[in-house]
Amino acid sequence: MNTAKRRARRIRAIWVAVGSAAVLLYSLGPLLWIFIASITPELKADFNQAWLSNRQVTYFPSEPTLANYGALFETVPFATYFRNSSIIATGNMVLTLVVASLGAYGFVRFRFFGRSSFLVAMLVAYTIPSVVLLVPLLVIFRTYGLNNTHLGMILAEATHSAPFVLLLMINYFSTLPRDLDEAAQVDGCSRLKVLWRIIxxxxxxxxxxxxxxxxxxxxxxxxxxxxxxxxxxxxxxxVIMRQFALGEPAVWGISAAGALVSTLPVALIFLLFQRMLMSGLAAGAVKG
Incomplete structure (x- = not known):
């Protein structure tokens, strides 16, 4: 009986390993292909047919090179686009966390008229497609001179991310007992100090x-x-990745290098904070 159980566990473990390997290969396959394309020497297209590329399908280049990465920063202002993405993404992250933290604390710790309606409105705001907001945003930004500015982009991005993070923080704050607030207030802390130092x-x-x-x-x-x-x-x-895709003739090597460099920051951040990310999502979803 024990032998049969061990055999069944071994077979189950083999199938789990095979399934995991298949999922991993399926997930990392496109990224591996992008890396191979990024180190493959660029081939010029047929200038009589500029929309065609002479690039052949190869699993690994015979003469790998990093020239595409050098050309990425020499031929286009890729560093400027990278800086803009960093500024806007970081600014939106800070603004979203400030707004969502204050809003979530107010929703969790206070009872006021229309609270449930406001929560529903936040949920509806998150489900609205971004394209629906374009016309009002364009009008508002043109009125206040926010078009083509980093601040305008940060505010526009926050319209989509803030409602989601607010709902997430509401679920997380609701897991913290009110006794913490009351004890801190007895010691002389204001509401903002309780939020900053305790919550x-x-x-x-x-x-x-x-x-x-x-x-x-x-x-x-x-x-x-x-x-x-x-x-x-x-x-x-x-935006610049779209320009690569529309370029004639196609520059697949430089485009692949740009895609890989664009992906690395997000991948590194996820790897560094994956435990806190998963625990935060799980706590907000299950305990709330």
């Missing part, structure tokens, strides 16, 4: 999860960056 430190996993999600949402967003900016001083990485 936020205890909610660090939730803050990390919300901040990272806001950062990633902004880093990958193409719509606002394409329609609310007009110069390279504000445009972000998704």
């Amino acid at each position: 936020l430190p205890l909610s660090l996993p939730g803050l990390v999860a919300g901040g990272l999600l806001a950062f990633i949402m902004t880093w990958n967003n193409f719509l606002f960056a394409f329609l609310l900016t007009s110069t390279a001083e504000v445009k972000t990485l998704p």
